[in-house]
Each structure stands twice: as structure tokens, then as C-alpha cells.
Amino acid sequence: MTTTTTTRTATAMTTTTINGSNAVQQRRQLLHSVESLRGRVRQVLKCVINLHIEFLVLESNVAVLLDEVRSINDDYAEVERLDRLIDTLRDYDGPTICHEWPYPLIFKGSVDKAQILNEEQLELDLDLELELEVAANVTAKRLQRSASEMTSRRKPMAKLLRFANRPGKS
Structure with a gap:
């Protein structure tokens, strides 16, 4: 067991x-x-x-x-x-x-070519305006010089006044 x-x-x-x-x-x-x-x-x-x-x-x-x-x-x-x-x-x-077309019609081409031509024309117009402005300035300066030369050649005001104030002449 x-x-x-x-x-x-x-x-x-x-x-x-x-x-x-x-x-x-x-x-x-x-x-x-x-x-x-x-x-x-x-x-x-x-x-x-x-x-x-x-x-x-x-x-x-x-x-x-x-x-x-x-x-x-x-x-x-x-x-x-x-x-x-x-x-x-x-x-x-x-x-x-x-209506008047503001751009010159040089040839029949694309719009891009026309824009290029118009830009060139605009540059030429600006150059022309600049030249005219310079010419106008030169002309204005010449006129001022000639006017100042003319006034310097004139008799002084004192002499003119003296003659006007002379006794006996009226």
C-alpha cells in the first residue's frame, strides 16, 4: 500500500x-x-x-x-x-x-507685334518731347539774357526822374 x-x-x-x-x-x-x-x-x-x-x-x-x-x-x-x-x-x-485709331497701322501682324511697335513709337515720342522741352528751356534762357541785356543798356531811373522834375518845364 x-x-x-x-x-x-x-x-x-x-x-x-x-x-x-x-x-x-x-x-x-x-x-x-x-x-x-x-x-x-x-x-x-x-x-x-x-x-x-x-x-x-x-x-x-x-x-x-x-x-x-x-x-x-x-x-x-x-x-x-x-x-x-x-x-x-x-x-x-x-x-x-x-474713331481715330491712336496707333499707326504699319503692317498686318499680331497684336503683340503692334504693341511692340507702339512702345517704340511711345519711346520716340518721349524722346521728341524731351528734345522740345530742352529747346524751350534754352530759348527761355536766351530770352531772359536778352531782356536783362536790354534793361542794362537803358538809362538809369534817376536820370529819367531828374528830367521829369526840372523846374521851369512842365
Whole structure:
């Protein structure tokens, strides 16, 4: 009986030890699984953060593109308006009010070329105005000199007054 009791006790202790080591191994496996899952969660969070950043960049790019599209639409609407105006003016048969065109028509070319020619003409006009202004200043100075020479050649006022105050002549 003692032998069976000791055998049962030893078997129970061995079973508890085996069960205890199994529990430790299970805990280690669970901890390893938890750490592995934490690592995966971190990776997923990093991916989510990177995707969020990419979405923000895309949103910004889309906003810029929308602004450009609006600008292009505005330009297109202006082009259509001008095309309608040109068509209307081409088909116009009514009375014409003539206005003097302020720019010389040298040749038939683009508007840009005409603007360049007009800028050159404006520069020439400014140069001519400057020359005229200088000539006017020179003429004014000559007139002032000649006027001062004429006044210096005149007789002094005292002599004129003396003759006017002479006794006996009235």
C-alpha cells in the first residue's frame, strides 16, 4: 500500500510539474503571440499614418488642380465671349461710328507685334518731347539774357526822374 501511495503521489507530482511546465510554455507562447501582434499593430499604424499623409498630399494636389481648372474655365468663358463678340462684329451691317485709331497701322501682324511697335513709337515720342522741352528751356534762357541785356543798356531811373522834375518845364 505504501508503494502504491508513493507511486500515486509521484505520478501526481509529475503530472503537476508537467502541467505547470505546460502552463509556463503556454504563457510564453501567448506572450510571444501578443508581442508579435503588437509589432503587427505598430506596422499597421505606421501604414495608416503614411496613407493619411499621402491622402493629405493628394488632397492638396487636387485643390491646386481644381484652382487651375477654375482659372482655365474662366479663361475659356472669356474666349467664348470674345469669339461671340467677334462673330457679331463680323456679321454687323448697321451704321459704323468711326474713331481715330491712336496707333499707326504699319503692317498686318499680331497684336503683340503692334504693341511692340507702339512702345517704340511711345519711346520716340518721349524722346521728341524731351528734345522740345530742352529747346524751350534754352530759348527761355536766351530770352531772359536778352531782356536783362536790354534793361542794362537803358538809362538809369534817376536820370529819367531828374528830367521829369526840372523846374521851369512842365
